[in-house]
Amino acid sequence: MPKPILLVEDEKNLRHVLLAVLNAEGFSTMEAESAEQALERLNEAMPALILSDQRLPGISGTELLRTVKKRYPQLPFIITTAYGEIEQAVNAIKAGAEHYLTKPVDEGELIALIRQTLSRFGTPLPPMRQEPRRHGLIGISRAIETLLEIIDLVAPAPSNVLITGESGTGKELVAKALHLASPRAEQPFVAFNCGAIPLELVESEIFGYERGAFTGATRSQPGKLELAANGTLFLDEVGDMPLSMQVKLLRALQEREFTRLGTHQPVRLSARIVAATHVDITKAVAEGRFREDLYYRLNVIPLHIPPLRERRADIAPLVQHFLGQVCQAIGRPAMSITPEAMVAFEAYDWPGNIRQLENLIERMVVLNRHGVIQRADLPAELHQAQGEGGDVPGAGPFDLPALERQTVLGALEKTRFNQSQAAVLLGISRKQLRTRMKNIGLLGEQDGEDDSGEG
Numbered sequence: 001m002p003k004p005i006l007l008v009e010d011e012k013n014l015r016h017v018l019l020a021v022l023n024a025e026g027f028s029t030m031e032a033e034s035a036e037q038a039l040e041r042l043n044e045a046m047p048a049l050i051l052s053d054q055r056l057p058g059i060s061g062t063e064l065l066r067t068v069k070k071r072y073p074q075l076p077f078i079i080t081t082a083y084g085e086i087e088q089a090v091n092a093i094k095a096g097a098e099h100y101l102t103k104p105v106d107e108g109e110l111i112a113l114i115r116q117t118l119s120r121f122g123t124p125l126p127p128m129r130q131e132p133r134r135h136g137l138i139g140i141s142r143a144i145e146t147l148l149e150i151i152d153l154v155a156p157a158p159s160n161v162l163i164t165g166e167s168g169t170g171k172e173l174v175a176k177a178l179h180l181a182s183p184r185a186e187q188p189f190v191a192f193n194c195g196a197i198p199l200e201l202v203e204s205e206i207f208g209y210e211r212g213a214f215t216g217a218t219r220s221q222p223g224k225l226e227l228a229a230n231g232t233l234f235l236d237e238v239g240d241m242p243l244s245m246q247v248k249l250l251r252a253l254q255e256r257e258f259t260r261l262g263t264h265q266p267v268r269l270s271a272r273i274v275a276a277t278h279v280d281i282t283k284a285v286a287e288g289r290f291r292e293d294l295y296y297r298l299n300v301i302p303l304h305i306p307p308l309r310e311r312r313a314d315i316a317p318l319v320q321h322f323l324g325q326v327c328q329a330i331g332r333p334a335m336s337i338t339p340e341a342m343v344a345f346e347a348y349d350w351p352g353n354i355r356q357l358e359n360l361i362e363r364m365v366v367l368n369r370h371g372v373i374q375r376a377d378l379p380a381e382l383h384q385a386q387g388e389g390g391d392v393p394g395a396g397p398f399d400l401p402a403l404e405r406q407t408v409l410g411a412l413e414k415t416r417f418n419q420s421q422a423a424v425l426l427g428i429s430r431k432q433l434r435t436r437m438k439n440i441g442l443l444g445e446q447d448g449e450d451d452s453g454e455g
């Protein structure tokens with residue numbers, strides 16, 4: 001039986017709402033209406049985490065936090081403060097809280113923070129409730145939340161979408177999410193990689209052909225555009241499409257119809273086009289390798305997916321997600337990861353983004369003998385990102401670098417990476433913030449020197 005979450009909240013209605021939210025997510029719970037009662041509860045049973053209001057009758061939430069951290073340094077603590085009480089929040093973070101949340105508490109944020117905190121402390125988590133609107137997109141960063149909001153906003157429209165982002169950032173997954181969130185969800189989703197197909201085949205693959213259209217065309221074949229019907233056609237690596245094909249695609253998009261090769265019979269184009277590219281397509285346009293008019297046609301709605309290193313808050317939930325997925329797929333009992341290994345995962349730059357992370361987790365699960373992923377198991381490049389350090393099995397003692405990373409990252413995310421605001425939030429100077437960002441690998445050595453501009 002996993003350890004419960006201890007909720008300390010004096011407002012009865014809110015307490016009941018929060019308990020219901022936690023229970024619905026699969027967490028077991030304990031409750032207390034004051035700090036005094038919470039301390040009594042701690043004598044009865046050890047929770048996995050404490051979620052406490054700052055303002056309580058009698059002993060305050062911050063005082064409770066201090067007492068708890070003195071007695072049980074490795075017990076994670078999240079504090080909730082009233083809106084506008086930033087000072088209280090800063091005090092709580094200084095006193096050792098892993099996170100703070102401002103009221104009114106956002107359910108999604110609360111659950112994400114609890115999951116993230118527990119996973120950092122090596123506590124097993126109940127399986128993620130699949131929220132329908134996430135469409136398999138894991139992540140808690142502001143970038144992912146914004147992406148999900150835009151997906152919901154643009155999914156109902158028939159407009160073409162151009163997704164940009166480095167390799168492995170999840171462009172195809174986002175295209176599928178757009179499809180699933182759209183009224184076309186029941187229709188086909190057809191993916192076509194323009195880069196992986198020999199030049200001469202692109203046209204016949206996209207438009208289809210009639211029997212006898214060319215040597216070897218022994219039977220008629222519908223193209224991807226036709227197969228997608230009223231659904232979505234995902235054109236991956238569209239930047240690699242040959243120029244001659246770009247002209248034909250543009251014409252089809254403009255006229256909303258096309259013909260199979262070897263016939264003049266027009267076919268109506270009803271599919272929504274979602275294109276993606278990992279190369280800088282504006283550069284290709286400037287260099288004459290990509291038609292400007294086609295670029296504007298495709299780029300009606302631009303969607304950019306930032307690389308994983310620019311949304312490090314997603315790393316821990318992704319690691320947990322893939323760990324669960326791979327263990328289940330190969331029929332192994334659930335595996336955990338030490339906080340030290342997680343810190344190394346979070347510090348690494350992931351040039352291959354989520355695909356690289358996913359593949360590494362699979363390799364580590366398959367090769368693992370002890371049921372726990374430890375820092376020593378990680379490949380060399382992940383060690384280099386973090387510097388040397390030992391492993392502490394299980395939850396381990398209080399993990400300072402991890403906490404620092406968490407606190408700094410949390411403040412940056414809350415302020416949309418505005419360093420001045422994040423510094424105020426943390427109660428430190430902007431220069432100190434930049435030093436901390438450098439310490440945890442968020443800034444390069446040369447970046448750390450600048451202490452003037454905004455950003």
Ligand SMILES: Nc1ncnc2c1ncn2[C@@H]1O[C@H](COP(=O)(O)OP(=O)(O)OP(=O)(O)O)[C@@H](O)[C@H]1O
Pocket residue numbers: 136137138139165166167168169170171172173174236278354355358
């Ligand atoms: N936010 C996410 N949550 C869960 N899984 C993800 C997420 N983003 C990407 N993935 C997974 O990572 C892998 C790579 O994603 P995907 O193929 O969509 O990337 P891509 O940007 O299209 O890559 P490429 O440019 O190389 O074609 C897939 O297995 C995908 O399911």
